[in-house]
Amino acid sequence: MSRAPRADRRSPEAPVANAAFGRQPAPPRPVRPLAAPARTLHMVGNAHLDPVWLWPWQEGYQEARATFWSAIHRMDEYPDFVFTCDQVVLLSWVEESDPELFERIRRRVAEGRWQMVGGWWVEPDCNLPMGESFVRQGLYGQRYLKEKLGVIATVGMNADPFGHNGMLPQILRGQGMDSYCFLRPGPHENSLDATAFWWESPDGSRVLGYRIPFEYCSAPGDVAGQADKALGTLDRDLGDVMVFYGVGNHGGGPTRANIDSIHRYDRMGTFGAMTMSSPRRYFDELAARLGADGLEDLPVWRTDLQLHAAGCYSAHSGIKLWQRRAQAAVLNAERWAAVGALAFGLDYPREDLGRAWKQILFNQFHDVLPGSAIEPAYEDARDQLGEAVAISKRIITRTHNVIARQVEIPLEDGTQPVLVFNPHPWRVVTAVELQYGSQPQGIHVVDGDGGLVLSQRVQSVATTNDQGRHATVLEADVPPLGFRLYRLRPGAAPWGAVRTGRPPGVLRASETVLENDLLRVEVDPGTGWLTSLLDKRSGVDLLAGAAGPHTQVCQDPTDTWGHHVVSYAWPGDEMRTVRVLLRESGPLRARLRVEREWGRSTMVEELVLGHADDYLEVQVTIDWREQAHLLKMRFPVGITDPTATYEIPFGSTTRPVDAGEHPGQSWVDVTGEVQGRRAGLAVVNDAKHGYDVSPASAEASASIGITALRSPVYSWHDPRALDPDGIYSFQDQGIQRFRYRLVPHDGDWRTAGLSRRAAELGSPVRAMLESFHPGPLPDRQSYASDGGGAVMVTAVKGSEDVPDGAAADLVVRAVETTGSPTRARIELPLVGRVVEADLGPSQIRTFRLPADGGPMVEVDLVEWPLAETPAAPADVLPLAPAVEGVESTGPTPDDSDAPNPAELEARDAEGRDGS
The missing domain is CATH 2.60.40.1180 (Golgi alpha-mannosidase II)
Structure with a gap:
């Protein structure tokens, strides 16, 4: 029997369920359930983009353009979407390659939906560059933002670097930033428990710190996992939190799926309220919610933020040396360029110096300078840093010849x-x-x-x-x-x-003794290392009773970053001494050559003592042919109850004597007692950054260790296992050269002038x-003198703000180096002035002296006049000018x-x- 056709029985359209999947209504959103947690998750859309890492910078250049177009298109599609951007170099690339995109970004910045944070040229390694480099990151970054976009960053951000030196709060405040976002070290890597806290420099400068919970980037789909893990990581007492999302590392940024899922979970109330936000909005709302008293009650952190990836302090010796060399060269060039402009009427080469600095700053990126990028990245880095050095040498040579x-x-x-x-x-x-x-x-x-x-x-x-x-x-x-x-x-x-x-002092030299009126150095002909370092001024032998090797070679199975490593103070083989030769012996200096070998590798140390030197200089040449091995140079001392002090950018910090691998600038000092008398020994060097200070043991005395080199596979990241039959390229193969000085002192490193040395x-x-x-x-x-005391002038340069056709003004930056308040006297014959100023412990002050003789202005680290009158104004006095x-x-x-x-x-x- 046939049936008549059935009428259409489809159900009428029903409301969409309040569920995590399926079609969702568009905003405005329904009211959240009352059961939703009473908190707000500030969802920070970003695209952490490594301009160079597992890819060359040319690939990062293209990816910046693609990522920023994606962010602009998401703004067109989602009226509430906010994008957070840092690393000014990426904007500069877009400006020069895609003017249409740059104009779209500029309009979104003016609208407030494209938020600039960080204010630095790149996210650099935050331990290894010198202090002036951190100043220039903000000088060039903030000035670019102001000139091109009409804004500056007020929130600092270095999401991915592996540690953060303790002077950064003062530097950030000096660049107009009052807060700081970072990821590492995580809660498992140091004793900081808080997610939000005050981070304070030795001078008392503070920024409001925020440790990003879990991660700074996310998968391209649903954000539930990102939110879950972030909530599981953060400090529960904080309440409202920031959660960062968006595809990152190789760029990409927030996706439609990311944004749609935020809208769903906000409506569902799963995690509480979820709102498109930015770090600036979060910090402002946190301050309003806590009030002045609540903010004051946040915990205070008063030292470095360490440690993560300790192998990065020593990976790829080449990039460390190239960076040191380039930074020194451009600072030198700035000084002579200022002399040339102000005393000899030369044009100040601001554009050339800026180009040199930007090459240096770019190669301080946190996967280049730490040694964790692919091998071709270092060919580019060598060339770019070579350009910076070449620019500097041309400026220096020109000025010197004009003077001469x-x-x-x-x-x-x-x-x-x-x-x-x-x-x-x-x-x-x-x-x-x-x-x-x-x-x-x-x-x-x-x-x-x-x-x-x-x-x-x-x-x-x-x-x-x-x-x-x-x-x-x-x-x-x-x-x-x-x-x-x-x-x-x-x-x-x-x-x-x-x-x-x-x-001329008495200088004696043999194959076992170097001696002048200040020091006596005795060398063991079997090991080639010191058995005595007698400081004749105090009568203390720094090596009295010292025991232990000078060189330690061991296998190093750790990855390029040194993940999970807390110490490289491992037992190892001593290199075999094959020859000791007295190369020079004259009235001015003596030179003793010590040759060693291990496996296929050799090391030469030439010990140099001048007739009136109060230090021993050692010039090192290593020809390294080992793979997956480590060379630690160790300096045993006869010091008991030692205290370890490390140089950090613009300052110093004390760290435990625990054999831990720590980052440092150019020197490490150990101070304590030798046979009941106060004494200390510092090791100053021109190329290395990975150190330890190890306590005495049954086998060896207390010692300073320098990780001279490691030879892991390029950009090998644990937990990936290396294929036993694979073909890999290893770091630090071939010849490298560096120098160090052993500086004994009377027990107070502050009197030894280590940063000047x-x-x-x-x-x-x-x-x-x-x-x-x-x-x-x-x-x-x-042309300029800081007097050689506790206050050190670190920059003498031409000003950045100069009217067309006007001569450069003189900018001088001074830093207190001993941790104690003092008064500085800076003589500037170049402009016929003396600046006298009080500096607090570890304080940085910058002065601008007009070329036309106008009144001096104190400026911040971006070279803009200070917003507030300093508590201790500087005095300016006349001085006989240098001959022009x-x-x-x-x-x-x-x-x-x-x-x-x-x-x-x-x-x-x-x-x-x-x-």
């Missing part, structure tokens, strides 16, 4: 004038090596007044048939940020010549051969035709033959 041609150098046949330039704003007395030619009878050295200067012949770097090429080392005494004239005169010094400079080691004085000519300048000149240059002071015809020593010798020979 205006120094009064009277004609003296047969001599070779030499100018020595000191880049540091304090007096430097140091040995200077100089290559020269056309002096077949050898030379002696005099200063501008004709006084004999201590020198000795050394091996030339040239190995040719040209018998005229020689080398000397002379002791130069150069005024602060200035120059001094010397001359090479032919032949040995005349009998009875009047000496100048430091009186480090600066001199990393940025030596420069000597240049010159010609004869008249000129207005004297034979020595200083003139339009032209070329050589006379006789000066330019002066005979050289070889010609004079030939004339003398002709005369003898003719007679």
Whole structure:
């Protein structure tokens, strides 16, 4: 039997269920259930983008554009969506490659939906760059944001770096930021329990810190897992929290699925209220909710935020050395550029210096400088940092030649004038090596007044048939940020010549002893290392009773980052000493060469002691051929009850003597007692950052350790296992060179001038051969001096804000280095001024002195006038200005035709033959 067709019996449209899946209604949202938790999750949409890591920077360049277009499109689709962005370099890439996108971003910034945080050029490693680099991250980042977008970042953010030095709060506040977001270290990696807290620098500066719970990025789909894990990680007492979401690392940002799920869970009330937000909104609402008293009750953290990925302090020795070299070079170039502009009328090369700095800042990114990127990334880094050094050298060489041609150098046949330039704003007395030619009878050295200067012949770097090429080392005494004239005169010094400079001390040297009037160093010919380091000033032998190896080689199975490592103070083999050779022994210095080997690798240490040095310098060359091995250089001491102090950017910090691997800048100090007397030993170096200070054990004395190198596979991340049959590239293969100095002191490292010693080691004085000519300048000149005390001038530069056509103003930055309040006196002959100012413990102050002689202005770290009058205003006093240059002071015809020593010798020979 057939049936008639049935009528349409579809159910009428019913409301969509309040569920996590299926079609969802669009906002406005229904009221949440009363059962929803009484809290708000501020959902921070971001796209953490590593511009270089497992990919080259060129790929990051493209991904920034793709990610930012995605964020703009999500804003078009979701009226409540807010995007949070940091790392200014990404914006600069977009500006130069996609003007349409940049204009869209600019409009969204003005609307308030594109939020800028961080304010720095990149998210750098936050331990290894020097203090001035952290200043420049904000100088270039904040100024770019202000110029291009009309805003600055008021919230600092370094989501991904592996640790954060304790001076950052003062630096952030000086750049206009009052709060700070970060992820690492996590709750399992240090004793900080709070999610929100006050982070305080030694000077008392504070920022409101927030440790991002769980992660800074998320999967591309539902955010429930992100919210669950974040809520499981955070401090429960906090109430409202920030949860970061969005596809990251290789960029991507928030997806439609992310945003739709936030809307669903907000309506369901699963986690409480969920709102599209930003760090700035969160911090403002937190302050309003807690009130002044509640904010004051938050816990206070007063030291570094460490530690995570301890292997990154030593991974890839090359990038560490290149960075140190580039930072020193550009700071040197800034100083001489300021001298050239203000004293000699040169254009201040602001654009060139900015380009150099941006290459340096980019390569401080937290997967480049820590050594955790792929191998090709370091080819780019080498080239980019090489560009920064090349720019700096051109600026320095130009300025030095402009100065040199205006120094009064009277004609003296047969001599070779030499100018020595000191880049540091304090007096430097140091040995200077100089290559020269056309002096077949050898030379002696005099200063501008004709006084004999201590020198000795050394091996030339040239190995040719040209018998005229020689080398000397002379002791130069150069005024602060200035120059001094010397001359090479032919032949040995005349009998009875009047000496100048430091009186020559007694210097004895053999294959087992180096000794001057201040130090006595004894070397074990079997190990090649010290058995005694006697400080004659105090009578304390720093190595009395010390025992333990100087070199330790061990297998290192840890990944590139050193995940899960807390210490590299592992037992290891000593390298075998194969030769000890006395290479130099003269009146100025002695040099003892120690050669070692292990496996296929070699290490040479040349121990150098000057006639009046209060330190022992060691010049190291390593040819490393081991894979997945580690070399720790150890310095056993006879010190009991030791205290360990590490240099950090712009300051210092005390850490436990527990053999833990810690980051540091250029020096580590151990102070305690030696046979009942206070004493200490510091190790200062120019290339390394991974240290430990180990306590005494049954087998060895207390010691300082430097992780000289590690050789893991490039960018190998635990828990991935390496294939036993795989082909991999290992770090730190081949030759590397660095230097360190052993500095004994009387038990107070503050009296040893360690940061200045480090600066001199990393940025030596420069000597240049010159010609004869008249000129207005004297034979020595200083342009800036900080007096060499507790306050150290770290920057002398031209100002960033200068009207078109105007000369650069002078910007000077000073830092208190000992942790105690003091009064500074900064003499600036360059502008005819003296600045006197009080500085608190570890305080940073920056002064701008107009080129036209106008009133001095104290500025922040972005070089904008301080918003508030400082509690301790600085005084400005007049000072006799340095002699300025003139339009032209070329050589006379006789000066330019002066005979050289070889010609004079030939004339003398002709005369003898003719007679």
